[in-house]
Amino acid sequence: MSVRMCLLLAAAIALGGDGRCLPSAVAQEAAPASARRKNPKKKQPPFQWVNPLKSKLPGVRHQTFRSESMELDVGYCIYLPTAYERLPERRFPVVYYLHGGRPGSETKSVRLAGFIHEHIESGDVPPMIYVFVNGGPVSHYNMPDRENAMGEDVFIDELIPHIDQTYRTIATRSGRGLEGFSQGGRGTTRIMFRHPALFGSAAPGGAGHATEKSISENGGRESDSLIFTRGYNTYDLARKFASRPHPDLPILIHVGTKGFNYENNLAYMKFLDELKIPYQKLIVDGAPHSAARIYEKNGRDIMRFHARNFGLQR
Numbered sequence: 553m554s555v556r557m558c559l560l561l562a563a564a565i566a567l568g569g570d571g572r573c574l575p576s577a578v579a580q581e582a583a584p585a586s587a588r589r590k591n592p593k594k595k596q597p598p599f600q601w602v603n604p605l606k607s608k609l610p611g612v613r614h615q616t617f618r619s620e621s622m623e624l625d626v627g628y629c630i631y632l633p634t635a636y637e638r639l640p641e642r643r644f645p646v647v648y649y650l651h652g653g654r655p656g657s658e659t660k661s662v663r664l665a666g667f668i669h670e671h672i673e674s675g676d677v678p679p680m681i682y683v684f685v686n687g688g689p690v691s692h693y694n695m696p697d698r699e700n701a702m703g704e705d706v707f708i709d710e711l712i713p714h715i716d717q718t719y720r721t722i723a724t725r726s727g728r729g730l731e732g733f734s735q736g737g738r739g740t741t742r743i744m745f746r747h748p749a750l751f752g753s754a755a756p757g758g759a760g761h762a763t764e765k766s767i768s769e770n771g772g773r774e775s776d777s778l779i780f781t782r783g784y785n786t787y788d789l790a791r792k793f794a795s796r797p798h799p800d801l802p803i804l805i806h807v808g809t810k811g812f813n814y815e816n817n818l819a820y821m822k823f824l825d826e827l828k829i830p831y832q833k834l835i836v837d838g839a840p841h842s843a844a845r846i847y848e849k850n851g852r853d854i855m856r857f858h859a860r861n862f863g864l865q866r
Contacts, residue, residue, distance in 0.1 A: 599655035599689045601700070602627035605662065610669040612662060617714040622700045627658045627686055628711060631665040633672050633679035636720070643720045643727070645862040646681045647753075648712070650732030650739045652843065656687035656703060661736070667847040668855065677855040678864040680729075683715055692732070692739025693780060704739070708747060722862070725799070729753035729858040733843035734813070738764055738786060745789040748801045753861035755804040755854055758841055761786055762816035787823065794827040803831035804857045808839025808846055832857070 602625050605614035611632050616625040636644060651660035662684045671677045688695075688703020695701035716723035730751045732740040737759030744754035763774060764786040772780040783789070807817040824831055834853055839845045847854070859865035 596653075596655060600627075600657070601625065601686060601688075603657045603659050603686070605629055605659055609662065609665050612665045614658070617711065617718075619706055619710050621702065621706065621710065624700060626706060626711065628715075629658050629662045629665075629684040630715075630719070631662075631668055631682040631684075632719075633669070633681070635672075635679040636681070640720075643722050644679055644681045645722045645727035645729065645858070645864070646683060646715060646719075647729040647731055647858050648683050648685055648707070650685055650687060650692050650730070650736030650743075652691075652732070652734030652736050652758075654687075654691045654735060655689045656685075656691045658684050658686040660684075661733070661843060664843060664847050664851070667851045671852050671855055676852050678859050678862075680855070680858065680862070680864075681719065681721060683711070685711060687736070687739060690778070691735045692743065693784070696781075704743060704746075708743070708750070712750070725750060725752045727752070727862055729755070729861065731755040731757070731854070731858070733757040733846070734760065734841065737813075741786040742784070742789055744801060744803065745786070745793040748793065748798050751801070753802050753858045755806060755857060757806040757843065757846065757854075758808065758811055758813050759786065759817065759820070760813050761820040762813070765816075765819075786820070790824060790827055790829060794829055802857070802861045803829075804834060804854065805831055806834040806836065806846060806850070806854060808836045808841065810838055811841035813841060 602616055605612065611634065612629055614627060614629050616627050619626045649661055649664065651657065653660055665682060668682055672679050685707050688706060689698060689701040690703065692703050694704045715721060721727065728751050730740050730744055737756040740754060740756035741759055744751055767774050767780060767785040768787040772782045772784065774780065805817060805821060807814055821831065821833060834850060836846050836850050839849055856865055
């Protein structure tokens with residue numbers, strides 16, 4: 553079996569058996585009924601802010617930091633390229649990766665590091681650090697009405713400063729990227745529009761924008777048991793972003809043509825066109841709703857997008 557096939561198989565196991573990111577209830581609602589029958593929702597384990605990494609991956613280590621806001625330890629996985637040890641005087645840009653599914657876990661998307669490592673070690677892409685984030689009980693959202701559930705704030709206010717203080721990062725906007733898929737694509741979109749001064753590169757993938765549109769139209773309500781702050785969605789935040797002065801924000805929207813969020817991503821791109829928000833797009837022909845499949849086909853293109861924005865590659 554080839555190295556690439558081994559990496560793909562490993563990613564498939566970690567991201568949901570058949571290579572799909574484990575879908576949330578919302579994502580399943582967005583999928584056709586036939587797809588829901590074929591892919592019944594798996595019971596999620598109880599949420600934890602620390603989830604040990606159970607398998608060894610090249611360049612990846614599991615670490616924790618102490619959250620002052622929660623007085624709890626929070627886990628993250630970090631990929632360090634071999635150049636990090638080889639070049640001790642050098643600083644590296646960082647891409648923060650937001651996982652799919654709910655609830656959060658820093659290990660959910662970490663198998664993508666196999667593809668990342670392959671492209672960097674082959675010389676296809678310059679060396680970069682990747683950090684795999686725990687998104688909290690309701691992935692990548694702030695939930696102020698719940699205990700210890702401010703996923704976005706823990707990421708922005710605590711994890712990023714910890715990474716910059718602990719590792720040799722380029723600790724400025726020009727060396728900081730954001731990426732995610734499915735729930736993580738929703739999170740990436742919201743966070744890039746809320747914090748454009750923090751990130752110089754953003755690549756939301758496979759986001760469930762139909763659900764975000766419904767949240768916008770229903771005063772923050774996603775379901776009877778899940779209600780967000782009014783305006784806290786990818787539609788209202790894009791409108792707010794477009795209406796105010798802001799730094800240039802390079803955006804790459806990526807999605808597979810066989811994914812159940814394909815059509816609503818096309819609709820969201822049309823919405824951004826109406827707002828005159830520039831973006832690039834990567835449509836991956838034949839790819840299902842799967843970060844692993846998209847990275848197997850076009851991961852190098854996504855990584856090169858970040859590298860160009862970091863000034864590392866033309």
